[in-house]
Amino acid sequence: MNILEELMNERWISKYRERDKYYRIKDEISEIRPFLVEKLGYRIISNSSLVKLEKLPGEALPWMGIREFKDISDYALFCVILMFLEDKEAEEQFVLSQLSEYITGNYPEGEMPWTVFSNRQRLVRVMKFCMKNDLFVMDDGNGDQFAADLETEALYENTGLSRYFTRIFTRDISTNKTVSDFFQSEWLDMNEDRGVIRRQRVYRKLLLSLGLYRENGQDEDFNYVKNYRSVIENDLEQLIDASLQVYKSSAYLILGETGDLGKIFPARNSLSDAVLLLHGEIRCLVEAGELKTGVNERIALPLIKLEDIIRTTRTKYGSGFSKAFREMPDHEFIKTLLEEMEDLDFLRIDPVTEEAEIMPVAGKLSGRYPERYLGQLSEEENSNENQ
Structure with a gap:
C-alpha cells in the first residue's frame, strides 16, 4: 500500500x-x-x-458517516464527549462517573437519564468508537458493563488526539443549516476561480465516491472529466494502481490488482455474492424490457418492487447461499441487502417517497452461477421438496 x-x-x-x-x-x-x-x-x-x-467529499451522500452510530443522538453524545476531552491534557486520567456526570449536565436535549437502559447502551457504543480511534484508552475496569450495571466504574486515559478529530473551520459555522452550506463556506474565498473549485470537486468525487455521475445535460463536473480525461488519468496513475473509465453518463476509478483504496467490492463473503446475483437478476429484467433505464442510465422503481426482486433472487439462488443467509428471515435478508447496496452507493432510496434508484455501477458489477451449478441447485431444491 x-x-x-x-x-x-x-x-x-x-x-x-x-x-x-x-x-x-x-x-x-x-x-x-x-x-x-x-x-x-x-x-x-x-x-x-x-x-x-x-x-x-466532493458531494455528501447518505452512506457517508460513522457506521457504528445508530442515530443522530449518537452523534450528539459523541460531540459532548469531545467537549469533555477538550479540557483534558494528554495522558490525563478520568473515571467513567466523571464523564457520565459531565454528559448529564451538557447533553443538548437536557438531562440524560442513565437509569434508562438504552441511554447507557448508547454511551457504551459511542465510547467503543472513541477507543477504537484512540481518543482515549482504558487503564482499568470494564466500561462495557455500564450498560448492564449503572454502578460500573472504569479508569481511562486521554491520548490528546480528540482535538484533531473534527475539522478546523476558518469561518463561523453557527449559521449553517444544511450540508450544502458547509460546501459553500469551504470555497467562499475561491468563487472568482470556479475552475479550481470544479477541479478539486471532481478529483474528490473520483477518489471518495464509487462513481461520478452526470446529473443533467450541462453537468460541469462530468464535462470536466470528459474534457480533461487524459490529465486526470495521468495524475492518478502516477500515485495509485487504477484506471479511469468514462461512459455516457458516468465515470469510475477502477483499481488494479495492487490497488487498495477504500472498501473493496466484491469481498469474499456471501453478502457480496448475494448482491452480485441481485444485480444479475436486475440486468436480466432490463434486457427483457421489464425494467427501464432513464436517460441518466439509472433505474427508478418503487422500493416495494425492488424488495420483490430480492425475494425472487433469493428463491432462485438461495440454495447456494451460506447457512446464515439460508436461515435468515425474509425481511432481515431484504434489509441486509438494501443496507449493503446503499452503503456502497449501488442504490439510493428516498425515505419520503419510498422510491429506489439503482445506480449505473450496478450494471457493471453483476454475477451469476454457472449453468452446471444452477442444475445442482435445482436438484437440491426438488430433493428438499420431496422430503
Missing part, C-alpha cells in the same frame, strides 16, 4: 499506535503534497502526535 492509499484509508496515522508508519509517512508526504493541495484542496495535519489528511 502506498502513502496516498494509507492516508485515504485511515482517519489518521498516530505515533501512539503505528510508530514506524507514522515516521515513514512524515518523511514521504512531501512527495504527494502538491497533488493533495492543488488537485484535492486538502489540508494536511502533521505534528508530534499524528499525520492526518482532512478528507472532504
